[in-house]
Amino acid sequence: MRRLAFMLDRLGDACFAVIAYLVGARASEILRLEEGCLERRPADGDGEEHVYLVGTITKTSRTEHGDIHRWLAPEPVQRAIVILERLSAPLRELSGEKNYGSTSSVGDDRHFRRRWPSRDCDHRW
Incomplete structure (x- = not known):
């Protein structure tokens, strides 16, 4: 059972890395x-659709709650989000939280401070 929990944590880490790399969002975002x-959203009349990752940016915001931001989400990011939703569903249900970060090891910033060096002064690694 411990091995399964370990592997699920690594899967969440991989999802985080895919999102960070392909979208360019900060860890806190x-x-x-x-x-x-x-x-x-439908594209400009060509029959295609664009998929966006909708979140909050606080670094440049004039309010403490941040501003809504949309990042274009390529297919790997879409898959990572679907996986995070599935992985975090039981804990989100128990906690009543809606965000992914508060319900998994991805949300534990001590986890990232140990593993990844800081490159951006905005995030909490």
Whole structure:
């Protein structure tokens, strides 16, 4: 059972890395993503749709709650979000929280301070 928990944690870590790398969001922005954060919008009349990751940016915001921001979400990011939603569903239900970061090891910033060096003074690694 411990091995399974370890592997599920690494899967959550991989999802975090995919989102950070392909979208360019800060760690704090990723940790605040909430269930249902993918938004689909039709493209400019060509029949395609664009998928966006909807979250909050606080670094440049003039309010303490931040500003809504949309990042274009390529297919790997969409899959990572679906996986995070599935992994965190039981804990989100128990805790009543909607964001992914508060319900998994991804949300434990001590976990990232040990594993990844800081490159951006905004995040809490």
